[in-house]
Amino acid sequence: MFHYWYSIAKILMRRSVQPPVAIHDTIRRTFRVRLFDCDGFRVMTASRYAAYMDYIRWEMIARSPMYHAMVKRGLAPTLGSQKLIYRKPLKRWTRFAVELELAGWDDKWIYHLHRFEQSGEIKAVGITRALIWKRDVPSVLADILREVGAATTMEPPAWVLELFARDKEIIDRPRVAASTP
Numbered sequence: 206m207f208h209y210w211y212s213i214a215k216i217l218m219r220r221s222v223q224p225p226v227a228i229h230d231t232i233r234r235t236f237r238v239r240l241f242d243c244d245g246f247r248v249m250t251a252s253r254y255a256a257y258m259d260y261i262r263w264e265m266i267a268r269s270p271m272y273h274a275m276v277k278r279g280l281a282p283t284l285g286s287q288k289l290i291y292r293k294p295l296k297r298w299t300r301f302a303v304e305l306e307l308a309g310w311d312d313k314w315i316y317h318l319h320r321f322e323q324s325g326e327i328k329a330v331g332i333t334r335a336l337i338w339k340r341d342v343p344s345v346l347a348d349i350l351r352e353v354g355a356a357t358t359m360e361p362p363a364w365v366l367e368l369f370a371r372d373k374e375i376i377d378r379p380r381v382a383a384s385t386p
Contacts, residue, residue, distance in 0.1 A: 208241075209256060213263055220267035228269050228355050233304045234261055238295050248294035255287065258319045258331045261305040265317075270353035280337045280344050285314060286372050287333040295321065295328055308332070309361030310350065313343055314369075316361040334369055 226232055236257060244250040266272050266282060275282070295301050301323040308316040319331035337344040350356075 209259075212260055216260065216263050216267050220272065223268055225270075226265065226268045228265075228271060228350070228353055229307050229359070230269075231304060231306045232261065232265055232268070233302050234264060235300055235302045236260075237300050238297050240297065243297045246294075247297045249296075251289070251291070254289055254291075254321065254329055254331060257303050257321070258287065258333065259284075261303045261319065262317060262333070262335070265305055271349070274349050274352050275337060278339065278344070278349075280339050280349075282335055283338050285334045285336055286369050287331060288368050290330045291328075292330075293326070293328050295323060299323060301328065307359070308365050309359040310346060311358075311361070313346060315346065316365050318365075332365060332368055 238249050238253075242249045242253040262282070266275070274280075301321055304320040304322065306318045306320070308318050310316065313336055314334040315336070317333050317335070319333065320327055321329040321331075337346060337349060
């Protein structure tokens with residue numbers, strides 16, 4: 206956990222020396238699979254993909270006008286849901302890139318696509334939806350987007366919305382009783 210917060214602090218400190226980006230820009234960052242990113246088979250463990258997705262989203266916030274809009278209002282970004290598709294493993298000590306692309310937004314959620322690439326090949330894809338909170342209440346996203354100069358709407362593709370369509374139903378579903386023989 207120390208490394209995670211160290212990485213986030215580093216991203217926030219470097220924001221003043223990196224070129225700014227617009228909220229709709231696609232950004233890319235290269236990383237290396239470290240020893241403690243790996244499982245016993247010497248490939249990156251599933252939990253580390255989510256951490257690298259966090260890093261690139263934090264970098265997008267830090268380098269975009271969203272940072273000042275959120276700090277000024279005392280807001281916090283929160284991940285609502287994520288889907289990961291693993292294609293091929295990333296091996297220890299190898300370099301890989303994570304690309305972050307904005308898929309769109311609606312009244313509440315911002316949707317992003319994350320591509321894990323190595324040697325021109327897609328190794329994994331992550332799709333996330335996030336929202337912005339203040340004191341446990343989702344903020345009005347349209348106001349923030351208007352302040353940073355973004356279009357008032359950017360409808361995500363239908364396939365992205367379908368991925369998250371049943372999330373609430375799944376959470377609210379009662380537990381399945383264990384069957385007894």
